Amino acid sequence: MYLENILNFRLQSVILILLCYFRHFNLERRTENTMKQTIAVVTTQKSDFSLLLETLPNFTVEYILPQQISAYDLSIYAALVLLGGTEKSPLALEAEARIKIEEQIQNGKKVFSEYLNSIDDIYTPEPASTRFKRLIVNQEIAGLSKGDILEDQCNSFVLPHFSKKLEEPILYYKEFIGAHDKTDVLEEDVKELSNWALWKERPNLMVCSFRLCNFIKARFAPIGRWKVLICSIIEWLTGESMENLPIGEAYTLIKEVTDSQFDSLLKECFASGIRWFHESKMLIQNGRGGIYEGFMTEIQPDGAQARASAIRTDCTAEASLAFFADYLLNGNMASLKTSDELEAFCYEKMQIKGGLYDGMIRWTNIAWNVCYQDDNARVMIPSLLKMMYTGNYRYLNACCKALDFLVKTTGPDGLRPSRTDNFVLDEAEIQRLHTTPANFPCAHYNAFYSATLLLCGKLAKRDDFVEVGIKGLESIMAVYPKTVREQSETQELCRLILPLAWLYWVTGNPKHKDYLYRVTNDLQKMKHPSGAYLEWDSDYSAACSQKENAECSLLTKNGDPITDLLYSLNWLPLGFSHAYLITGDPYFYGLWKEISSFMIRSQIHSDNSSIDGGWARGFDVDKMEVYGLPNDVGWGPWAIESGWTVSEILAGLGLGLLDKNIFQD
Numbered sequence: 298m299y300l301e302n303i304l305n306f307r308l309q310s311v312i313l314i315l316l317c318y319f320r321h322f323n324l325e326r327r328t329e330n331t332m333k334q335t336i337a338v339v340t341t342q343k344s345d346f347s348l349l350l351e352t353l354p355n356f357t358v359e360y361i362l363p364q365q366i367s368a369y370d371l372s373i374y375a376a377l378v379l380l381g382g383t384e385k386s387p388l389a390l391e392a393e394a395r396i397k398i399e400e401q402i403q404n405g406k407k408v409f410s411e412y413l414n415s416i417d418d419i420y421t422p423e424p425a426s427t428r429f430k431r432l433i434v435n436q437e438i439a440g441l442s443k444g445d446i447l448e449d450q451c452n453s454f455v456l457p458h459f460s461k462k463l464e465e466p467i468l469y470y471k472e473f474i475g476a477h478d479k480t481d482v483l484e485e486d487v488k489e490l491s492n493w494a495l496w497k498e499r500p501n502l503m504v505c506s507f508r509l510c511n512f513i514k515a516r517f518a519p520i521g522r523w524k525v526l527i528c529s530i531i532e533w534l535t536g537e538s539m540e541n542l543p544i545g546e547a548y549t550l551i552k553e554v555t556d557s558q559f560d561s562l563l564k565e566c567f568a569s570g571i572r573w574f575h576e577s578k579m580l581i582q583n584g585r586g587g588i589y590e591g592f593m594t595e596i597q598p599d600g601a602q603a604r605a606s607a608i609r610t611d612c613t614a615e616a617s618l619a620f621f622a623d624y625l626l627n628g629n630m631a632s633l634k635t636s637d638e639l640e641a642f643c644y645e646k647m648q649i650k651g652g653l654y655d656g657m658i659r660w661t662n663i664a665w666n667v668c669y670q671d672d673n674a675r676v677m678i679p680s681l682l683k684m685m686y687t688g689n690y691r692y693l694n695a696c697c698k699a700l701d702f703l704v705k706t707t708g709p710d711g712l713r714p715s716r717t718d719n720f721v722l723d724e725a726e727i728q729r730l731h732t733t734p735a736n737f738p739c740a741h742y743n744a745f746y747s748a749t750l751l752l753c754g755k756l757a758k759r760d761d762f763v764e765v766g767i768k769g770l771e772s773i774m775a776v777y778p779k780t781v782r783e784q785s786e787t788q789e790l791c792r793l794i795l796p797l798a799w800l801y802w803v804t805g806n807p808k809h810k811d812y813l814y815r816v817t818n819d820l821q822k823m824k825h826p827s828g829a830y831l832e833w834d835s836d837y838s839a840a841c842s843q844k845e846n847a848e849c850s851l852l853t854k855n856g857d858p859i860t861d862l863l864y865s866l867n868w869l870p871l872g873f874s875h876a877y878l879i880t881g882d883p884y885f886y887g888l889w890k891e892i893s894s895f896m897i898r899s900q901i902h903s904d905n906s907s908i909d910g911g912w913a914r915g916f917d918v919d920k921m922e923v924y925g926l927p928n929d930v931g932w933g934p935w936a937i938e939s940g941w942t943v944s945e946i947l948a949g950l951g952l953g954l955l956d957k958n959i960f961q962d
């Protein structure tokens with residue numbers, strides 16, 4: 298009993314000591330919290346901006362629902378932050394709440410007002426889209442210069458009316474800016490109140506007319522500039538330096554690839570790209586229904602990015618080749634099945650059987666009677682390469698039929714017009730196309746078509762195909778470098794590498810080998826230290842150069858650090874790889890390794906499964922981030938094309954890792 302009493306006493310003493318400790322600890326915590334100032338955040342839900350405020354060491358955050366403002370004493374808060382941007386519609390304050398907030402404004406309290414349809418003397422109409430607008434910096438901020446451009450994606454903003462205009466805006470909007478990174482600040486743009494995006498309505502009232510609060514989720518760019526701007530807003534709000542504010546990012550990139558890391562990182566890069574198809578839900582019934590075209594460029598203020606709903610045969614076939622590369626590289630039988638399903642979709646569901654248009658491969662499930670020969674070619678190329686790797690010629694006849702249709706609508710110069718449409722393609726029109734030179738020496742529309750004629754002609758022993766293929770590429774090279782350009786000169790060069798390599802393989806003609814080296818060497822003039830190739834157009838003659846309300850090149854002026862992974866660089870991994878296999882020249886292997894290293898470093902890594910493992914169209918190689926001119930009506934910087942971009946890159950990376958040389962075995 299004595300021992301038991303001693304133990305109980307000691308236990309009670311320990312409990313008492315612990316209670317005293319926790320009482321003291323809690324008292325210290327309470328004292329610490331009372332020393333901190335509190336910022337009131339009026340919002341319907343947390344956001345990137347409010348979560349950032351929670352990290353401030355000298356402040357606490359208290360959230361207030363807009364409909365409950367009247368129940369709070371707003372005088373106790375160090376500052377007020379009104380965030381309407383968490384919702385589609387701007388925040389409209391109730392009368393009693395507005396009176397209380399404006400009392401605080403009158404008393405000199407700092408208030409940050411984001412996406413409200415009325416504050417102070419300002420009121421606004423319905424929100425408008427910023428899809429083709431970008432923001433221009435109008436006031437010098439440490440880290441930001443006047444004329445710097447910021448991209449807020451496909452945002453919503455409210456046009457202000459009746460501002461007191463005590464100061465010029467910090468940021469303002471301008472539509473269709475014809476510049477990559479910096480532009481002139483024009484007085485007439487600054488003075489127009491409806492352009493204002495961020496300004497101080499009073500010394501203690503900062504107004505933001507667009508949905509800023511989820512700037513990380515919405516992938517505002519360039520990232521560095523937005524971090525500077527966000528820090529400056531919070532510094533103004535709190536009066537404290539925000540030099541080390543922990544601002545996160547929506548995605549990350551691999552910064553360096555050493556020689557010793559190259560093989561392992563490239564395999565990881567390839568595996569991430571294959572996972573993207575599954576995680577992003579691009580595949581339809583594992584390929585039996587084809588594949589979605591990709592994600593459209595518009596990123597909504599909450600970070601959502603819509604999927605392009607069209608099912609394209611070229612994207613479907615290109616994905617087939619990517620999955621086939623996974624099978625060859627990793628022995629993945631599931632990928633082989635997916636590849637075969639995607640391939641079967643193209644020939645068994647999208648190819649016309651019989652009649653005047655026998656063999657024609659339809660462009661999409663929507664553009665049902667449209668035929669682009671270059672897109673048709675990229676349906677057949679994966680099948681022809683699979684034949685060379687496996688010896689299974691299952692779809693060789695289908696490829697021949699597709700080319701028979703294309704050849705009879707090809708001119709005597711070996712070229713086709715940009716496209717044909719069945720509703721105008723009768724016997725007379727077919728005869729006219731076949732007997733009239735197309736005079737369309739454009740690699741974008743014809744180079745891969747010519748290449749497919751060569752490859753299929755070689756496998757099927759069809760000399761007529763080979764003849765037309767040679768004629769087509771020679772017609773293009775006869776005017777080179779003054780080819781008919783679609784997006785840029787860089788694009789034309791990139792799209793010629795693979796076809797010219799195959800041309801030399803089929804003919805063995807030294808002249809054709811010279812073509813390959815000439816184009817490759819010319820492309821090196823656009824090379825960037827990153828290993829990528831800048832968009833360039835010597836005379837700005839490309840059809841899509843500097844356009845508005847149409848398809849638009851990413852290029853604004855030569856020398857901009859912009860690359861295009863939808864129309865240009867995406868063709869290079871497979872092109873350089875095959876040029877190396879055909880010529881045996883280590884020069885091409887070095888180029889393949891350099892562009893592959895760039896693809897590793899430009900691949901997106903993110904918790905967002907829609908983008909993790911993919912590549913986007915526009916990439917700034919100085920900033921090393923997705924950023925570029927958003928003026929294209931369909932495919933801007935954040936467009937992620939399942940076929941042209943992701944699949945083409947993966948096929949070039951994966952097949953380039955193999956030891957087998959299908960051109961010599």
